[in-house]
Amino acid sequence: MKTRIHRRTLLKGLLGGAAISIGLPPLECFINANGTAYAGGGSSFPKRFGVFFWGNGVLPARWNPTSEGTDYALSPQLMPLSALKSDLTVISASRVLTTNSSPHLSGPTGLFTGDAIVGGTVTRPSIDQVLAAEIGGETRFRSLEIGVQRSDNSYSYSGPNQVNPPETSPRAFFNRLFGEGFRMPGEMTAVDPRVRLRRSVLDAVGGQASDLRNRLGAADRIRLEQHLEGVRGLERQIARLEENPPNLAACRRPDAPPEAYADLEGRPQMSAISRAMSDLMAMALACDQSRVFFNMYSQSVNNTLFPGAPAGHHQLTHDEPGEQPMVDAIVRLIMSDLAYFLTALRNVPEGDGNLLQHSIVLCTTDCSYGRSHSIDDYPLIIAGSGGGALATGRHIAARGENACKVSLSILRAMGVRAPEFGVGAGRTTDGLSALSP
Numbered sequence: 001m002k003t004r005i006h007r008r009t010l011l012k013g014l015l016g017g018a019a020i021s022i023g024l025p026p027l028e029c030f031i032n033a034n035g036t037a038y039a040g041g042g043s044s045f046p047k048r049f050g051v052f053f054w055g056n057g058v059l060p061a062r063w064n065p066t067s068e069g070t071d072y073a074l075s076p077q078l079m080p081l082s083a084l085k086s087d088l089t090v091i092s093a094s095r096v097l098t099t100n101s102s103p104h105l106s107g108p109t110g111l112f113t114g115d116a117i118v119g120g121t122v123t124r125p126s127i128d129q130v131l132a133a134e135i136g137g138e139t140r141f142r143s144l145e146i147g148v149q150r151s152d153n154s155y156s157y158s159g160p161n162q163v164n165p166p167e168t169s170p171r172a173f174f175n176r177l178f179g180e181g182f183r184m185p186g187e188m189t190a191v192d193p194r195v196r197l198r199r200s201v202l203d204a205v206g207g208q209a210s211d212l213r214n215r216l217g218a219a220d221r222i223r224l225e226q227h228l229e230g231v232r233g234l235e236r237q238i239a240r241l242e243e244n245p246p247n248l249a250a251c252r253r254p255d256a257p258p259e260a261y262a263d264l265e266g267r268p269q270m271s272a273i274s275r276a277m278s279d280l281m282a283m284a285l286a287c288d289q290s291r292v293f294f295n296m297y298s299q300s301v302n303n304t305l306f307p308g309a310p311a312g313h314h315q316l317t318h319d320e321p322g323e324q325p326m327v328d329a330i331v332r333l334i335m336s337d338l339a340y341f342l343t344a345l346r347n348v349p350e351g352d353g354n355l356l357q358h359s360i361v362l363c364t365t366d367c368s369y370g371r372s373h374s375i376d377d378y379p380l381i382i383a384g385s386g387g388g389a390l391a392t393g394r395h396i397a398a399r400g401e402n403a404c405k406v407s408l409s410i411l412r413a414m415g416v417r418a419p420e421f422g423v424g425a426g427r428t429t430d431g432l433s434a435l436s437p
Contacts (some may be wrong), residue, residue, distance in 0.1 A: 002033065045350045046138075047386050048285050048359040049414055050293035052341060053108065053155060054334045055300040057370035058379045062328055064092040065395045072395040077328065079337040084342050086194040086393045087356055089435065091406060094398035098426040103373035104366045108155045108434050111364065111378070114404050114422020117417050124423070126157045127362070129164070131414055132292040140181075140289045146173060146281060147296035148273045149304065156294040166296045170257035170276035177284050178253050185251050185287065198396050212232030216348040250348050250355075251287035254279060267305045270298070274337045282344035285355055295341065297334060300366040306330045327370070338363060342383050359384040360410055378403050382410070388437055389413035396434045405432040 063077045074082055081088060098110030102117050109117050112126040125133070128143060136142030145156050147166030156164040167173045208227060212223055257276040261269040274297060284290060293387075298304060303312025309326050311319065316327050348355035363381040368374045380403065385392045391415045398405075408421035409431030420429045 002142075003020045017101060043385065045353075045358045046288065046291050047129065047389075047414055048291045048293075048355070049386075049410065050281075050295060050359065050361050051112070051128055051156070052295045052297060052338055052361055052363040052383075054297040054338075054365050055104065055302045055427050056313050057297070057365050057367040058331050059324060059328055059372075060368050060377050060379075062329070063379055064377070065090060068395050068397050070394045071099075077331045077335060078381075079393045080332055080339050081342075081433065082380075084339060084346070086382055087342070087385075089382045089390065089392050090395045091382070091432070092377060092395065094378050094379055094380060094395050094401050094403040094432075096375040096426075098424065100373070100375050100421075107375035107378065108300070108364065108366050110157050110375070110422075110426050111403050111407060113157065114407065114426040114428075115424065116426070121160055122157045123160050124157070124164075125159050125162075126155055126294075126417060127410065128292050128294050130411065131416070135291050135414075139291055141289070143292040143294070144281065144290045145294045145296070146277045147299075148270050148277065149268070149296075149299050149302060151296075151299050153299055154294065154296050156296075164294065166294070168273070170273060170280060171259050172197065172258050173277060173280050174254070177280060177289060178256075181288075182253065184253065202395075236377045250350065252283065254283050267307060270304065270306065271333070271337050271340075275340050278337075278341040278344045281341070282348055282355065285345070285359070286348045297337065297353075306333060314370075322379075324371075345384070353387075356384045358387050358411060360386040360390060362406070362410060376400075380406055382406070382435070385437070386410075386413045390435050391437045394431070394434075398432065398434075401432065402426070402428045403431055407436070408432075409435045 035314070045394040058077060063075055065072045065075045065078070067073060074085060074090075078090065096107045096110040098106060098114075098116035100106045100108075102120070105117055108432055109115070109122055112128070113122060113124040115122075115124045117123075132143040143156070143164070145154060145164045145166045147154070147168045150168050152163070152165040154163050154166055156166075158164060167176070209224070213224060216224060257280070261273050261276075263269070277414060281293060281295065285293070298313070301314050303314045305312055306329075309316060309330065313327075313330055316324065316330070320326055342361065345356040345359060345361070346354050350358055363383060365379055370375045382390060382392075384390075390409065402422075404422045404426045405428050408418060408428055411418045411421060412431055413435075420427060422428060
């Protein structure tokens with residue numbers, strides 16, 4: 001019979017005459033019915049999650065690689081990502097199984113929330129906000145939402161009709177991140193005395209911890225030990241902080257971007273805005289201002305006039321004849337801007353690795369073939385491994401599997417003990433097994 005211990009149980013003791021306590025890690029004996037607690041352990045660098053989204057789909061015949069596994073060749077539309085190939089997993093042939101009742105909207109809603117649009121309403125939080133609810137309280141900003149096109153629309157939802165609109169001005173985003181309230185790590189040389197008190201708490205609670213070990217199952221004893229070892233590591237870190245307060249080399253206050261990016265010959269400067277936003281987001285993550293983001297490169301059904309295009313993007317997906325060379329060029333341009341963003345993350349050093357390796361970035365669009373609005377053969381890229389939690393450097397042909405399996409795999413890789421993702425046709429209790437490292 002499983003020992004019943006309340007999740008708010010504390011290990012208590014005395015330190016210097018003062019009562020102190022330590023909270024417990026997520027244990028099996030108090031996991032709730034939804035299974036949303038976090039597992040302990042892992043890298044000392046935080047995991048980040050984000051979405052990179054663009055509208056109007058791809059050309060599947062030029063998007064999907066023709067071979068599988070780790071020795072695959074990038075497709076023509078993926079070639080701009082060639083320098084990042086080892087950090088990517090390309091997933092083809094998965095299906096969004098929720099109903100395709102709203103062209104351009106049904107696919108991302110089904111993928112991000114696991115549910116269909118009901119009467120024009122998004123009914124559940126999107127995956128970024130599921131994670132923001134779990135880990136967003138540890139940083140200055142619960143989550144960050146950015147975009148390139150001016151719009152109040154997004155696929156980042158905190159709940160029914162609770163959209164999180166993107167910030168589309170690089171200067172406004174800079175002011176929010178690095179204006180009033182921003183502090184460089186290491187600017188305060190004195191260690192907070194409240195933190196210093198934690199240095200010897202393990203000795204003070206040792207007796208109660210020993211008693212608790214005897215009441216736990218094997219798996220929970222391991223989790224408790226990992227948690228206490230984490231506290232010991234924090235104590236050692238505090239001692240080092242007192243001796244040599246750090247100023248993290250990866251975190252810096254960047255230069256402010258221009259006030260505005262005027263259209264050039266009636267065409268928005270998509271790449272210039274995207275790249276300015278990419279640099280700011282990379283530094284926001286490097287400075288641990290947030291660990292969750294949604295990057296809305298372009299809107300669904302957008303009719304942006306891209307460089308060299310004779311008509312808007314959405315119009316071209318329906319009206320350009322033949323193999324649609326202009327649509328192909330637009331997708332390649334977007335992949336070039338995605339490559340810039342991912343490279344900005346990869347260029348941030350963290351220990352022996354980099355920020356991209358400690359992140360999971362889900363890159364996707366609103367349909368597969370824009371002309372038909374299909375949500376079969378859904379285009380998906382995962383960049384980064386979340387500190388080794390997901391496989392990279394491969395192409396996975398999912399052969400009709402539920403795309404929500406990818407969402408569930410991501411939640412679990414981020415540490416969420418999620419028994420399932422989605423409802424109705426989108427529901428799955430299994431992740432995508434090929435993503436396991």
